[in-house]
Amino acid sequence: MAMKFPASGRWITGAGPVLQSTNPATGLVHAEIGTPSSEEIAQACAFAAESAAAKSWRDLKPHQRADYLHRIANGISHGLDDLAQAQMIENGKTLKECRQQAASAAATFRYYAAVCETMESAVPPSRGDYLVVTTFEPYGVVAAITPWNSPLTMEAQKVAPALAAGNTVVLKPSEVTTLPSLSLARICEEAGLPSGILSVLPGYGRDVGTSLLAQREVRMVSFTGGTETGRAIAQTAAKRLIPAALELGGKSPHIILEDADIDAACAGVVDGIFEGMGQSCVAGSRLFVPRARHDEIVDILVRKAESIRLGQPTGPDTELGPLSSHHHRDKVADYVDLARKEGASIATGGSRPSGSEFDNGAFYQPTIITGLTNAARVCQEEIFGPVLCVLPFDNEQDLVEQANDTAFGLACGIWTSDYRRAWRISRAIDAGTVWVNTYKQLSISAPFGGFKDSGIGREKGLSGMRLYQQAKSTYFSMK
Ligand code: TXE
Numbered sequence: 001m002a003m004k005f006p007a008s009g010r011w012i013t014g015a016g017p018v019l020q021s022t023n024p025a026t027g028l029v030h031a032e033i034g035t036p037s038s039e040e041i042a043q044a045c046a047f048a049a050e051s052a053a054a055k056s057w058r059d060l061k062p063h064q065r066a067d068y069l070h071r072i073a074n075g076i077s078h079g080l081d082d083l084a085q086a087q088m089i090e091n092g093k094t095l096k097e098c099r100q101q102a103a104s105a106a107a108t109f110r111y112y113a114a115v116c117e118t119m120e121s122a123v124p125p126s127r128g129d130y131l132v133v134t135t136f137e138p139y140g141v142v143a144a145i146t147p148w149n150s151p152l153t154m155e156a157q158k159v160a161p162a163l164a165a166g167n168t169v170v171l172k173p174s175e176v177t178t179l180p181s182l183s184l185a186r187i188c189e190e191a192g193l194p195s196g197i198l199s200v201l202p203g204y205g206r207d208v209g210t211s212l213l214a215q216r217e218v219r220m221v222s223f224t225g226g227t228e229t230g231r232a233i234a235q236t237a238a239k240r241l242i243p244a245a246l247e248l249g250g251k252s253p254h255i256i257l258e259d260a261d262i263d264a265a266c267a268g269v270v271d272g273i274f275e276g277m278g279q280s281c282v283a284g285s286r287l288f289v290p291r292a293r294h295d296e297i298v299d300i301l302v303r304k305a306e307s308i309r310l311g312q313p314t315g316p317d318t319e320l321g322p323l324s325s326h327h328h329r330d331k332v333a334d335y336v337d338l339a340r341k342e343g344a345s346i347a348t349g350g351s352r353p354s355g356s357e358f359d360n361g362a363f364y365q366p367t368i369i370t371g372l373t374n375a376a377r378v379c380q381e382e383i384f385g386p387v388l389c390v391l392p393f394d395n396e397q398d399l400v401e402q403a404n405d406t407a408f409g410l411a412c413g414i415w416t417s418d419y420r421r422a423w424r425i426s427r428a429i430d431a432g433t434v435w436v437n438t439y440k441q442l443s444i445s446a447p448f449g450g451f452k453d454s455g456i457g458r459e460k461g462l463s464g465m466r467l468y469q470q471a472k473s474t475y476f477s478m479k
Pocket of ligand 1: 280
């Protein structure tokens with residue numbers, strides 16, 4: 001029987017088509033999951049709205065709401081292995097990385113428990129005989145739509161602040177990775193969270209996702225995913241006049257300057273693109289190097305890339321598992337073929353690995369491409385796989401122009417021993433996050449989001465809580 005999901009205050013199998021969940025490391029279907037019909041989606045949203053308005057949720061004091069978040073965090077910590085397994089079996093990340101991500105999800109709930117208890121209302125200066133108090137109110141029902149690359153962390157990043165802010169959440173996970181959200185919902189239930197506060201609606205974006213956003217009870221949408229889907233969601237939100245927080249794709253420049261510690265920089269570049277098989281919105285997929293050092297740097301990168309151990313995600317020595325699905329692996333392979341047609345040289349990788357261990361899984365070799373310009377399609381479009389394009393630059397102006405010559409603006413990495421220069425370049429680059437002599441260093445307490453086509457709004461940090469609130473100013477006459 002298909003797995004149930006929580007909607008309208010109970011776990012149901014749903015009258016929609018059954019979703020098959022495939023393990024990308026083996027190609028085998030390991031679970032069937034129920035999905036909701038359009039009536040069930042409407043009922044779930046109506047119930048979520050009632051739950052948002054119920055005094056038992058709406059009137060909770062911040063410390064009481066924080067208590068729920070602490071209990072959920074504890075539940076995640078206790079269920080760490082199960083959560084990690086649930087993600088690994090669906091998206092192929094190594095068990096080690098999945099465990100780290102589950103631990104990070106628990107930390108996110110703890111952080112927003114603290115934010116919830118300590119975030120203050122405001123008393124703006126009066127311009128007359130009155131007192132004005134600005135409070136921050138929930139929207140009501142928040143739709144959270146999430147992708148498959150890191151569901152454990154991304155779902156925590158949306159659900160924790162949205163609940164802390166007093167909303168109820170209807171979560172639509174990616175059709176590729178439903179199990180982690182079902183596990184999270186179970187944990188929330190066991191933590192005593194009343195039914196209707198968190199619902200999960202599994203299914204495809206084109207039907208469950210669009211139907212969810214059409215419900216009038218949905219008052220805000222928080223989305224992480226591809227830029228084209230983000231654009232479609234923004235259009236729906238604009239028509240409905242509801243706010244949309246969008247965390248979208250990237251084509252982030254990773255920069256090595258002449259005076260960098262080249263070996264440390266190359267290690268950072270390799271991790272920055274290949275960790276998680278490049279399926280990360282902040283992957284440093286375009287590497288800019290001084291023209292005179294190009295060949296030397298490529299040689300080091302090739303050596304490092306070829307030493308990465310690919311294997312089954314459960315293997316204790318495995319550093320990289322498969323891509324998240326066979327469909328996505330084929331898309332990555334198509335991009336590498338396109339690079340060849342565009343005249344690229346493939347310095348390493350460029351095909352599926354050989355060996356019986358890899359035959360049925362969605363594996364692909366870490367790949368380094370040289371010989372193109374920044375205008376090539378593979379340097380402009382998000383591949384979202386283990387593919388690095390190396391591009392030479394001539395001087396700082398040329399570097400900044402090339403780095404910014406992209407539709408995206410999510411992240412950037414700079415390796416140098418000159419912090420003044422790093423600061424100057426950091427200020428000149430269009431990106432929501434810049435790393436100097438490190439890469440992919442992330443903190444729940446720092447705002448995160450994109451410039452340009454990489455998104456709208458900032459998750460994480462205090463702004464990550466405000467994202468799910470609307471300001472209300474109440475005036476008291478003092479005459
Ligand atoms: O993402 P989608 P896909 C990028 C990456 C990848 C590309 C496509 O380049 O190759 O996007 O991936 C739901 N209304 N990123 O197709 O479509 C969908 O069901 C409502 C970057 O998997 O963006 C899923 O839950 N919902 C990225 C979620 O949107 C819709 C992470 C994301 O799927 C919908 C993932 C619709 N019309 C992919 N259409 C990042 N920023 O980290 C789809 N969905």
